[in-house]
Amino acid sequence: MTENLNIEVSPISRVEGHGDLVIDVKNKKVEELIMRIPESPRFFEAMLVGRNWSEPSHITSRICGICSVAHTYASIKATETAFGVKPSGQTLKLRKLIFHHECVQSNTLHVYFLAAPDFLGAGSVVPLVETHPDVVKIALRLKQTANEMVRIIGGRAVHPITTVVGGFTKIPTEEEMLKMKDMLKSTYPDLEKSLKILKTLKMPEFERETEYISLTDKKDYALYDGDIKSSDGWVIDGQQYLTKINEKVVRHSTGKHCWASRDSFLVGALARFNNNYDKLSDKAKTYAAELGLKIPCYNTFMNNFAQFVEIIHSIDDSIKLIDEIMEAGLDEDKAMADVNIKAGRGVGVVEAPRGLLIHDYTYNNEGNVLKANLIIPTNMNYANIEMDMDAYLPLIIDKSEDEIRLAMEMLIRAYDPCISCSTHFLNVKLVNK
Amino acid sequence: MSMHNSDSASNNAANINYKIIGFGNIFMSDDGIGIRVIEELNKINFSEDYRNVVLIDGGTSGIDLIFTLKESDRVIIIDAVDAGQDTGEIVKFKLNRLSEFNEKKFRSFSLHDISLAEVFNLMRSLNINPDITIIGIKPKLIDYGEKISPEIECKIPEIIFQIKQEIEH
Numbered sequence: 001m002t003e004n005l006n007i008e009v010s011p012i013s014r015v016e017g018h019g020d021l022v023i024d025v026k027n028k029k030v031e032e033l034i035m036r037i038p039e040s041p042r043f044f045e046a047m048l049v050g051r052n053w054s055e056p057s058h059i060t061s062r063i064c065g066i067c068s069v070a071h072t073y074a075s076i077k078a079t080e081t082a083f084g085v086k087p088s089g090q091t092l093k094l095r096k097l098i099f100h101h102e103c104v105q106s107n108t109l110h111v112y113f114l115a116a117p118d119f120l121g122a123g124s125v126v127p128l129v130e131t132h133p134d135v136v137k138i139a140l141r142l143k144q145t146a147n148e149m150v151r152i153i154g155g156r157a158v159h160p161i162t163t164v165v166g167g168f169t170k171i172p173t174e175e176e177m178l179k180m181k182d183m184l185k186s187t188y189p190d191l192e193k194s195l196k197i198l199k200t201l202k203m204p205e206f207e208r209e210t211e212y213i214s215l216t217d218k219k220d221y222a223l224y225d226g227d228i229k230s231s232d233g234w235v236i237d238g239q240q241y242l243t244k245i246n247e248k249v250v251r252h253s254t255g256k257h258c259w260a261s262r263d264s265f266l267v268g269a270l271a272r273f274n275n276n277y278d279k280l281s282d283k284a285k286t287y288a289a290e291l292g293l294k295i296p297c298y299n300t301f302m303n304n305f306a307q308f309v310e311i312i313h314s315i316d317d318s319i320k321l322i323d324e325i326m327e328a329g330l331d332e333d334k335a336m337a338d339v340n341i342k343a344g345r346g347v348g349v350v351e352a353p354r355g356l357l358i359h360d361y362t363y364n365n366e367g368n369v370l371k372a373n374l375i376i377p378t379n380m381n382y383a384n385i386e387m388d389m390d391a392y393l394p395l396i397i398d399k400s401e402d403e404i405r406l407a408m409e410m411l412i413r414a415y416d417p418c419i420s421c422s423t424h425f426l427n428v429k430l431v432n433k
Numbered sequence: 434m435s436m437h438n439s440d441s442a443s444n445n446a447a448n449i450n451y452k453i454i455g456f457g458n459i460f461m462s463d464d465g466i467g468i469r470v471i472e473e474l475n476k477i478n479f480s481e482d483y484r485n486v487v488l489i490d491g492g493t494s495g496i497d498l499i500f501t502l503k504e505s506d507r508v509i510i511i512d513a514v515d516a517g518q519d520t521g522e523i524v525k526f527k528l529n530r531l532s533e534f535n536e537k538k539f540r541s542f543s544l545h546d547i548s549l550a551e552v553f554n555l556m557r558s559l560n561i562n563p564d565i566t567i568i569g570i571k572p573k574l575i576d577y578g579e580k581i582s583p584e585i586e587c588k589i590p591e592i593i594f595q596i597k598q599e600i601e602h
Contacts, residue, residue, distance in 0.1 A: 043460070043577035062460055062492070113496060124551060129558035136559070144500055158492050 021408060023393065033389050035382060035412070048372040053079050053165065053341060053363060060359065060374070061159045066109065068159045069102035069150065070352035073224065074359040074374075079165045081239070081346030082363050088334035090325060091167040092224075094153055097180075097321045098160065099224045099350070100314035101149035106353035107269070107307040108146060110416045111198075112139030115304045118410050119201040135197060138190040142311070145183050149318070152176050167336040174330060181322045184315050191312055195287055198308060204407065207298040208391045210384055211265035213245075214272040215351050221272070221279040221313055223351045229275050231296070232261040238349030241358055247375065250382075257383040258375065264383035267355025268415065269306035270297060281316035284309050300388050303414045307353075341367035352377050354416050378417045385415055451600055452505045454489040454498070456512040456549075463572030463585045467491065467511040470592050479593075483600060498552050505563045509599055511592060512549070514569020521571060521584045525595055528553060528565035568595050 024032035044063055048056050057075040061068040073095060080087065087095075112135060113125045120135070122128045129136050147157040152172050154160025162170045172180070215226035216235065228244070229235045236244055247256040259265065273280075273288070277295045280288070288294070291305045345362040355377030362371040388411060396407050453474065455467030471490050480486055489501065502508060516524045556562075570592065573582040 047460070047579070059460075062458065068492075109496060126551060126554045126558055129555065136555075140496075140499065143496060147497060147500065157497060 021389075021412065023389070023404075023408065025393075025397075030390065030393065033386060033393065035385055035389075045372045045374055048361070048369045051369050053083070053339075053367040053369070056359075056361065056369065056372070057163070057165065058159075058161075066106050067102070067352045067354065067357070069098055069154065069163075070350050070357050071359075072160055072163050073099065074348040074350045074352075074357045075361075076163065076165050077225075077348030077350065078346045078359040078361045079348070079363075081348065082344040082361060083165075083339060083342055083346070083367075084344075085166055085337055085339050087167050087337045090171075090328065090331060090334040091337070093321050093325050094168060094171065095163070096220070096224045097318055097325075098150055098153040098163070100318045100321075101146040101153075103223060103351075103353050104146035104311050104314050105143060105150065106416075107311050108139055108142045110353075111304055111308050111311075112136070112142075112194075114416070115410075115413055116201075118406070118413065119203075119304075132197075134193065138194055141190055142187060145187055148183060149180055152180060164336075166339045167334075169335075171330060171332065171335045174326070177322050177326055177330070181319055184319050184322075187315055191287075191315070194308065195290060198291060198305065203299065203301040203305070204410070205299070206301060206388075206392050206395065206411075208300070208388055209296075209298045210387070211261050212271035212274045212296075213260060213265045213267050213356060213380070214275045215349065215356065216275055217279070219279075221276050221281075221310075221317070223272075225350070228349060228356065230261060230265070231271075231274055234261070238358070239347045241347060241349065241360075241375075245358075245375065245380075247379070256379050258380040259383060264387050265380065266300070266384045267377045267380045268303055269310050269353075269355075270300065270303040271355060272351060273297065273306040273309065280309065281313045283316055284313035287312050300411060301414045303416070307416070341365075354378060354381075356380060378415070381415050381417065385412060385417070449485060449507055449600075450505075451483075451486045451507045451509060452489055452501065453486055453509045453511065453596060454491045454501065456491045456510065458492075460577060460579060462574040462576055462578040462580065463582050464513050464575050466513050466570055466572065466581060466585055466589075466592075469581055469586070470511045470589055470596075473589055473593065474596075477593075483597075486600065495549070495552055496555075498549075499556060499559070499561065502556055502563050502565070503561050507564045508566070509596055510565060510567045510569075511596070512567065512569050513572040513575070514567065515571050516569065518571050520573050521588060523568065523570050523588060523591060523595060525566065525568045525599070528567060529562070566599050568592055568599070 022032055022034050024030070044060060048059065051059065056079065057072045060071040060075045063071050116135060117124050117128060120128060120132055122131060125136065150160065151157040153162070155162040155170065162168050212231040214229060215222035216229035217226035220226070227235050228238055228241060230244070234244065244260050245258060246260065247258050250257045273293070274296050288305070288309045291309070293302055293305045293309060343363055343365045345360070348359045350357050357377055358375040360373040361369055364370050389408060392407070392411055396404055399407070453471070455471035457465040457467040459465035459468050468490055471488050474488050480488060491498065514524060518524050570585060570588055573585055
């Protein structure tokens with residue numbers, strides 16, 4: 001083991017946002033190993049206070065360009081729960097449909113553009129155009145299809161505008177539904193090709209069992225709705241999240257650390273895969289098997305593959321949802337439910353691409369926000385990232401500094417952290433003392 | 434991205450179609466300047482006077498810019514840019530002058546999935562070559578906040594003047 005090592009990565013590239021990784025080893029002993037998040041995460045909560053009920057979903061959709069649909073719906077669900085609004089079955093299906101495609105947008109961005117360069121030996125996505133043009137072209141086609149899906153349903157490819165408390169201000173036409181189905185079907189050859197490429201990638205061998213927390217549902221592979229499930233054996237209604245999920249401020253970061261049944265837990269695609277494998281489509285299960293992804297999986301690096309498997313599931317389930325909506329017949333009268341304002345509290349819990357996302361609002365009689373609490377997936381993962389780094393470092397300490405730096409960055413990137421919404425930027429500097 | 438319609442051209446540069454894309458996060462203070470400029474152009478019905486122009490609120494999207502660029506001939510990008518100029522100073526340059534792009538250590542503050550520089554490099558690698566003009570202003574403050582600094586906000590008319598010049602000449 002290297003006797004002395006001081007690594008500071010500032011910023012860690014190819015993660016959403018900006019932050020620091022600090023590794024300090026003296027006399028073969030790890031003195032410090034932290035992810036430092038330097039900026040304030042509480043701005044949006046403060047900003048929501050005093051706002052009228054129709055505003056939070058539009059404001060919070062701007063928190064992040066990658067998770068705008070997830071923030072929109074965590075927000076809408078919190079408000080609908082507070083007021084007792086009951087959206088129609090058609091609305092719920094359209095919401096699940098748009099939700100799938102933010103997941104595809106984000107998972108595609110991460111798997112192909114942000115993580116693949118590590119595994120294919122490229123510094124970023126740009127050299128991949130030369131070395132692996134097929135990968136870049138497939139990624140762009142998938143991203144464009146997912147963008148188009150979100151645009152048709154949400155009115156825009158990012159920061160949707162048709163999605164409001166009660167339902168939709170505009171629903172897609174039958175023609176658009178059929179167009180979406182055709183677009184989805186056309187992705188299968190690209191997914192097949194991607195599978196062949198991904199199968200050649202070697203994920204680092206690293207296992208650390210932790211607590212996996214995600215939504216769960218009796219029928220669906222839960223993304224839009226469900227109860228909160230822990231691999232440590234509990235399931236709770238999302239409204240009761242405070243009975244299990246705790247937050248604490250840590251000295252080195254303004255992003256709060258979270259814990260539930262033990263010191264840390266993991267949220268995101270791998271948690272969803274571990275908790276809800278049986279609800280995946282058959283094809284997604286086949287792809288998982290081909291990639292060597294089995295439950296329970298304790299290798300964080302495999303989160304990259306879990307994200308890819310979720311893309312397959314989202315395509316399959318979207319086609320099913322479109323068929324169901326078409327069979328029932330699109331009905332403008334079911335686009336909006338009644339909204340009656342009243343004082344109360346509501347919690348909206350969804351699966352953002354990076355994991356569990358919670359919005360908790362309290363409203364007064366006029367429908368203005370009195371209090372807001374947002375818990376963001378990357379905050380939930382911080383403690384687990386640090387514990388993973390703690391366990392992984394001794395396994396690679398004999399490698400060169402450059403290799404250690406890259407390995408630790410890859411570990412952090414495997415979480416697909418989105419620091420821009422949990423806070424802002426991320427930074428790494430590597431110095432031998 | 435929201436699109437605001439324009440049919441046929443009716444102005445000086447009648448036959449050339451432009452896309453004006455503003456980038457930024459409206460909740461990150463001066464980072465939102467690109468979006469504020471687009472809002473202002475909508476408010477003054479810019480597309481009525483310049484019917485060959487499409488206005489686009491690009492938000493904080495990164496890689497998605499590729500799709501917009503792919504379908505464009507001429508693009509004007511409005512963003513918070515540090516090209517080594519003074520705070521509040523506006524820079525305007527053509528992206529196809531790559532040497533300038535590198536020399537000036539061009540840095541956009543807005544996009545956070547892949548960087549704007551990566552998007553441009555990727556675009557070149559993919560042989561997507563629209564004519565891109567960047568009009569950028571160096572921000573004073575990039576931090577959580579809804580308001581643009583007064584010394585940046587007061588430059589919006591000047592940015593719009595530069596946009597008009599770019600279209601008319």
